[in-house]
Amino acid sequence: MMRSTHRPAAAAGAAALALSLAACGGGTGDGGTSGGGGTAPRLTLGLNAAPKSLLPTVAVTGGSTLFYTPVYDTLVLLGPDGSPQPMLATEWKYDEAQTVLTLKLRTGVKFTNGEAFDAAAAKANLDRSLKAGANTQALAALAEVAAPDPATLVLTLKQKDPGVVSALGTSAAYMQAPGTFDKPDAATKPVGTGPYTLADTTIIGSEYVYKKNPSYWNASAIKYDEVALKVLGDQNAMLNAVKSGQVNAIQMAPGQKDQVTAAGWQAVAQEIDFAGLFLFDRTGKVNPAMADKRVRQAINLAVNREALLKAVVGGLGTPTAQIFNDGAGKSLDPALDTQWAYNPERAKALLAEAGQSNLKLVLPTTPLAKTLMDAVKQQLGAVGINAELQDAGPNFVTDILGGKYAASYFQFQATDPWYMMQFLLMPQGAYNPLHADDPQLAALIDRYRAGDAAAQQAVLKEINAYVTDQAWFAPWYRVQTVWAVDPKTSVQLLKGWASPYVLSFAPKS
Amino acid sequence: MLSYRLRRTLSGLRQLAAATVVSFLLLYAASGDVARNLMGESATREQVDQKAAQLGVDQPVWTQFADWLGGAFQGDLGRSWFTGQEVTEAIGIRFPVTLSLIVGTTVLTALLSAVLGVWAGTRRGGADRFVQVLSVLGVALPGFVVALVLVTQFAIRLEWFPATGYTPVEVSFTGWLKSITLPVVALTFGGMVFVTQQLRGAVIDTLRQDWVRTLRTRGLSSRRILFVHVLRSAAGPAVSVLGLHFIGLVGGAVIIEQVFTLPGLGQYTIGATASGDLPVVMGIVLLTAVVVFAANLATDLAVGWLNPKARRS
Numbered sequence: 073m074m075r076s077t078h079r080p081a082a083a084a085g086a087a088a089l090a091l092s093l094a095a096c097g098g099g100t101g102d103g104g105t106s107g108g109g110g111t112a113p114r115l116t117l118g119l120n121a122a123p124k125s126l127l128p129t130v131a132v133t134g135g136s137t138l139f140y141t142p143v144y145d146t147l148v149l150l151g152p153d154g155s156p157q158p159m160l161a162t163e164w165k166y167d168e169a170q171t172v173l174t175l176k177l178r179t180g181v182k183f184t185n186g187e188a189f190d191a192a193a194a195k196a197n198l199d200r201s202l203k204a205g206a207n208t209q210a211l212a213a214l215a216e217v218a219a220p221d222p223a224t225l226v227l228t229l230k231q232k233d234p235g236v237v238s239a240l241g242t243s244a245a246y247m248q249a250p251g252t253f254d255k256p257d258a259a260t261k262p263v264g265t266g267p268y269t270l271a272d273t274t275i276i277g278s279e280y281v282y283k284k285n286p287s288y289w290n291a292s293a294i295k296y297d298e299v300a301l302k303v304l305g306d307q308n309a310m311l312n313a314v315k316s317g318q319v320n321a322i323q324m325a326p327g328q329k330d331q332v333t334a335a336g337w338q339a340v341a342q343e344i345d346f347a348g349l350f351l352f353d354r355t356g357k358v359n360p361a362m363a364d365k366r367v368r369q370a371i372n373l374a375v376n377r378e379a380l381l382k383a384v385v386g387g388l389g390t391p392t393a394q395i396f397n398d399g400a401g402k403s404l405d406p407a408l409d410t411q412w413a414y415n416p417e418r419a420k421a422l423l424a425e426a427g428q429s430n431l432k433l434v435l436p437t438t439p440l441a442k443t444l445m446d447a448v449k450q451q452l453g454a455v456g457i458n459a460e461l462q463d464a465g466p467n468f469v470t471d472i473l474g475g476k477y478a479a480s481y482f483q484f485q486a487t488d489p490w491y492m493m494q495f496l497l498m499p500q501g502a503y504n505p506l507h508a509d510d511p512q513l514a515a516l517i518d519r520y521r522a523g524d525a526a527a528q529q530a531v532l533k534e535i536n537a538y539v540t541d542q543a544w545f546a547p548w549y550r551v552q553t554v555w556a557v558d559p560k561t562s563v564q565l566l567k568g569w570a571s572p573y574v575l576s577f578a579p580k581s
Numbered sequence: 582m583l584s585y586r587l588r589r590t591l592s593g594l595r596q597l598a599a600a601t602v603v604s605f606l607l608l609y610a611a612s613g614d615v616a617r618n619l620m621g622e623s624a625t626r627e628q629v630d631q632k633a634a635q636l637g638v639d640q641p642v643w644t645q646f647a648d649w650l651g652g653a654f655q656g657d658l659g660r661s662w663f664t665g666q667e668v669t670e671a672i673g674i675r676f677p678v679t680l681s682l683i684v685g686t687t688v689l690t691a692l693l694s695a696v697l698g699v700w701a702g703t704r705r706g707g708a709d710r711f712v713q714v715l716s717v718l719g720v721a722l723p724g725f726v727v728a729l730v731l732v733t734q735f736a737i738r739l740e741w742f743p744a745t746g747y748t749p750v751e752v753s754f755t756g757w758l759k760s761i762t763l764p765v766v767a768l769t770f771g772g773m774v775f776v777t778q779q780l781r782g783a784v785i786d787t788l789r790q791d792w793v794r795t796l797r798t799r800g801l802s803s804r805r806i807l808f809v810h811v812l813r814s815a816a817g818p819a820v821s822v823l824g825l826h827f828i829g830l831v832g833g834a835v836i837i838e839q840v841f842t843l844p845g846l847g848q849y850t851i852g853a854t855a856s857g858d859l860p861v862v863m864g865i866v867l868l869t870a871v872v873v874f875a876a877n878l879a880t881d882l883a884v885g886w887l888n889p890k891a892r893r894s
Contacts, residue, residue, distance in 0.1 A: 124663040124856065130619065204628050205620060259665030275674055276664050277852060278844030279746070302746065302842065308729060309745050309842045315737045316744035470614040 112579035115296040115561070118304040118313050118322035122277050126262045126270070128197070129205030131243035137571040138301060142268035142282040144246035147175065147194060147225075148237060154399060154488070154567050156237045160189065160247060160265065161225070164237065173227040173236060181289045183249035185263045191219030196250040198227075207244035209494060209502060210235075232521060234528065235490035267294045267575060278303050282574070295578045314556070321557040321577060327386050332556045339556040340563070343390055343401035344570050345483045348547035349375075349435075349448070350496075353478035354508035359433065362478045366426040368543035371433075371479070372412035373419035374455040375448065381549040384444050388552040395496065395545050396536040397486055400567050405533060408540050419455040431457045436464035436471055436480050445481060475505040483551065487568040489532050493517050497539065513538060589881050593874035600870040601863065605649065608859050609642045615662060615857045636662055638859075649863055658867070659860035661853070668864035671849070676868065678747050679845035681757070682837070683830040685765040690773045691823055697773070698780025698819065702788070703807065712777060719774035728767035728840045735763060745842040764841045768834060772826045779822045783815035790814075817888045824880030828873050 123136035131140050149159040161175040181189040198217045201207045213233035218226040229236060239245065249263040262270055267290070268282035280301040284294055302319060304310040311328060313319045314335055324332055329339050349371060356363030377391035394408040403409050423429050433452070437445040442461075449459040464471045472480040484503070486492055495501045497517065499509040516538060520531040539545070553570045557563050557577075564576040616633035633639045637648060652659055658668035701712035736744035742763050748756030787793060788811060796806050835847030846865055853861035 124619070125665055127665065130663075204631075208625070208628070256660065257665065275844040276666050276671065277849060278675075278842070304745065304842050305848070306839045306842065309840055312732050312737065312744035313842075316732075316740070318743065318745055465611075467614060470617045473617075 110579050110581040111295050111297075112560075113296065114298045114300065115321075115574070115577055115579075116300045116302060116319045117577075118302050118310050118319040120303075120305060120310075120323055120325075122280070122301075122303045125259045127205075127259045128243060128246035128248050129200065129207070131206060131246055137243075137569070138574055139280055140243065140246060141266065142299060142574045143262045143266045143270060144248060144264035145266050146242065146245045146247065147177075147240040148245075150238065150241040150566065150569070152564055152566055154238075154569075156241055159241070160194070161240065170232045171229045173229065175225045175227070175240075177223050177225060178289065179223050181265050182287065183247075183263050183265050184269050184285055184287075185249050185252065187249045187251050187263075188222075189247060189265050190222035191225045192222070193250050194225050194247060195219040196253070197247050198245065200253065201244045207242070210239045210242060210244040210491070212494070233490075234521060235488065235494070238488060238490075265289070268299060271298075293575050295575070299574050314558075317558070319558075320561040321555060321563060323571070324554040324556045328556075329388070329554065336559050337556045338559075339554050340565055341388070341552040341554040342565060342568070342570075343397070343550040344485055344487060344553050344568060345551045346392065346395055346397075346486050346547045347483040347549060347551055348481070348545055349479050350472075350482050350484075350503065350545055351479045351543060352472070352475070352504070352506050352508070354510070354542070354544055355506060357506050358475070359478035361426070361428045361431050362433075364426045364428070365542050366422040367428050367431065368546070369412065370419040370422040370426070370428075370455065371452065371457065372543050372546045373415045373422070374452050374457060375546060375548060376414040376451060377548045378414070380444075380447060380451075383447060385549075385551055388554075389549040391549045392547055394536055394540045395484075395486060395547055396489055396492065396532065397550065397568075399487070399489075401550065404536050408536065411540055412543070412546070416455045423456055429456050432460065433457055433479060434460045434462055434477060436468055436477050437461045438464060438468050441481055448481070473502055473505050478506075479546075485570060486550070489528075489535075490520070493520065493535070497535075497544070508544070510542070513542075586878075586882070589878050593878060597867075597870045597874055600866060601650075602646070604866040605646050605859075605863060606642070608854075608857070608862055609645070611857075615859070618856060619662060645859075649860070653863075653867060658864040661861045662858050663856055668860050671861065672846070672864055672868055675844055675846050675849050677749070678843050679831070679834060679838070679847065681750070681761050682764055682768065682834050682843070682845065683827060685761055686768040686772060686830055686834075687823065687827045689765055689769045690776055690826060693769065694773045694776035694780055694819065694823070698777045699784055699807070699812065701777070702781040702784030702815075705785075709781070712781065716774045716778055719771050722771070724767050724771050725836050725840050727770045728763065728837055731763045731767055732840070747841075747843045747845075760841075760843075764834075764837045764843060767840075768830065768837055772830070776819050776822050776826065780815060780819040783818050784811060787811045787815045813887055817884050820883050820887065821880060824876055824883075827876050827880075831869055831872055831876075 117138065119138065123139050124130055126139060126143070128140070128144060145160050147159060147161040148156040148164070151157045160178050160181065162178050164173060164175040166173050177189075177191055177194060183189055183193075187193065195217045198211065198214070202211050202214060202217075213229050213231065213236055214227055215230045216228040218228070220226060227236065247265055248258070252258045252263045260276060267285055267288045269285055271281040271283045273281045282299040284297050288294060302313070304313055304319075304322070307325050307328065310322055310325070311331055314322060314332055314337065322332070324339060333339055351362060351368045351371065353359050353362035354368070361367050372393060381387055381389050381391055390403070390409070392403060392409040393412040394404060396404045398404050420429070423431060435445065435449070445461050449461055452459045471477065472482070482503075484496070496503045497513060498504065499507045513535070516531055516535045520528050520535065523531055555563060555565060555572065560580055562578050562580050563572055565572050566576070614629070615638055616629045616636060620629050620632050630639070637645055640648075649659070656669070660667050661671060664671070697712050697715070701709040732744050736742045742759050746760060748760045750757040793806060793811060796810060832847070834845065835851065837843075838845045838847040850862065850865050852858075853865070
């Protein structure tokens with residue numbers, strides 16, 4: 073299945089405050105297990121896939137955060153509740169117009185190759201992220217980055233932007249030693265200021281071994297001398313590794329929950345991603361019928377979300393018709409979950425009203441999503457929508473982002489509302505490939521951008537209701553992301569994030 | 582014998598050239614927008630085009646092939662487009678894993694097949710029926726099922742072997758032996774069937790030959806007739822099948838590598854092919870072609886030594 077990789081990975085090498093709390097605080101609320109305070113020689117995690125590269129310029133979301141954050145620190149740390157906390161930047165403040173952000177940087181920090189971390193190094197990293205790579209959109213609000221002195225970084229924004237500080241805690245702000253930017257082995261011998269360094273025993277793509285950085289600026293946050301990330305793509309191998317005690321924690325497939333807990337492990341879940349059809353063609357550029365919101369609403373009404381959820385992910389999720397959540401994986405507006413509840417008769421009526429009783433809709437698919445898409449095709453067919461599935465193969469993402477299709481299946485990490493607006497709703501958003509521009513929605517987004525926290529929360533609900541009513545998407549359900557840990561290990565999950573940090577794990581005392 | 586070797590070498594080089602050209606063209610045709618995959622979904626078209634130019638994928642296919650070939654002749658297989666790792670380094674790490682598997686499996690297959698094939702072919706009766714039943718099981722049970730049974734019993738229940746992972750031989754010999762034992766046994770279970778059957782049949786046929794009867798009348802011991810004369814005559818077809826089995830394992834060990842999460846070439850190849858990482862795939866193709874060529878040559882030479890008539894074919 074295709075899953076979102078748009079979201080810059082939450083970062084953090086050393087979470088001084090958050091991790092101290094995680095390690096010592098015992099209970100960790102919704103998404104965590106009880107913590108421990110000791111240290112241990114080795115932590116081994118079983119993960120589904122490895123990132124394409126360890127270069128910050130291609131760093132993306134999900135489980136891959138775990139591969140980067142041992143090596144790269146970020147300027148701020150996104151804490152367990154998602155709020156920015158000090159990291160390489162110790163404090164920050166906006167000017168009155170909230171278009172100039174001044175950050176004070178931690179002094180005395182060095183990259184593991186001996187280079188000094190200072191404002192010039194931070195500027196070099198942000199400038200590079202702005203110019204190229206997977207994170208340009210995350211920093212799109214920046215007009216200029218300045219380093220007036222070694223401990224001060226000044227970011228000038230094009231306009232007020234509620235997401236900039238949070239972006240400094242993501243892969244957009246992974247701090248790599250500037251002297252290694254152009255080195256050919258920068259991706260295999262990554263150099264940052266983080267708590268670990270990549271060991272020579274690493275087998276890229278299979279097993280990543282990290283050794284403790286002895287001169288880390290926050291040594292007390294390091295709980296393991298060595299961390300190994302084993303890529304166990306095969307689900308049986310994952311279970312075998314659990315049963316034989318070869319790993320301490322895994323990112324788990326939904327169907328494994330019973331077997332993993334039977335082995336004495338603890339499973340903790342969050343609903344982060346939403347899956348569904350992205351109805352890109354809101355202006356009818358590719359398929360003119362899609363410009364009619366009744367057609368898009370009919371597509372929403374045609375799908376039996378409960379049945380799909382049960383068939384595809386074993387029921388581990390929540391059916392919904394909205395794309396936003398409350399930041400903790402719960403419905404932002406519970407009423408909207410059922411706004412487009414399965415109603416094939418009403419779908420047929422809407423299509424007839426729109427004069428599209430024999431609508432043809434081309435949907436891209438991949439071999440992995442074939443079973444799911446066959447079920448969707450069948451359900452759409454039941455209301456008279458003739459869905460033609462086209463195997464897009466390796467071009468799936470390129471094709472959908474290139475605007476080739478009027479609609480497509482996708483699974484997307486729905487965490488930060490502002491990022492979602494930037495990527496999904498704004499005319500230049502990567503996941504708005506046909507550049508739909510709705511003045512009413514644009515005005516709402518502007519109000520969100522300009523408002524304070526309370527106003528933003530209110531406007532977000534309006535945006536959510538509007539997008540759901542206009543059926544810009546046909547979401548089916550939010551999917552559970554599950555982590556499981558053995559009895560010797562504790563983990564602090566980050567609210568709304570698919571992956572914890574390496575420093576979020578601790579041995580139980 | 583010299584001209585025989587020369588002919589085989591030239592034939593192997595032709596196959597090597599054909600394999601690289603065809604693989605390159607297939608990859609070129611099947612790969613998607615690599616630069617887009619590399620740059621991420623939010624990169625602009627200009628950034629993607631810039632990356633494509635940097636990789637050289639904006640060039641005509643023959644220019645790209647010539648560039649790759651020029652580097653390969655100088656021992657430079659380039660770097661992975663995605664991980665940035667040198668292809669020779671990546672292969673150097675992973676090849677020993679796959680080689681451990683296929684050599685271990687071939688040796689175990691040869692030993693077990695020799696014992697079972699000769700036993701069934703000479704004793705017949707109950708021994709033969711036992712080998713036949715074993716053969717049916719070997720064909721019927723897929724390797725990954727055998728692997729899962731082995732893991733459950735010997736790794737999880739008895740904890741004799743690790744369930745997943747690989748220990749390099751330079752780190753620990755016993756660790757290495759433990760990490761490859763179950764995968765090798767799983768691969769051998771199915772593979773030995775064909776070699777055993779081949780040898781069994783050949784032994785039965787050979788034992789019926791007139792010259793064997795002549796040897797018996799001359800007073801040679803049964804043991805000497807079997808191990809010195811019959812086995813040499815009967816081993817040719819079995820060695821050919823063993824050679825094919827070895828070659829099949831180069832690509833066929835993928836599932837077992839996956840079940841045991843061994844960092845061999847199999848998973849690496851699948852990942853590189855899926856992402857369109859052309860330098861990596863071409864490096865693996867080149868290595869595989871060389872291994873196949875060497876295996877074929879060794880098999881031909883072994884068969885030629887066992888049966889001098891084969892040298893004239």
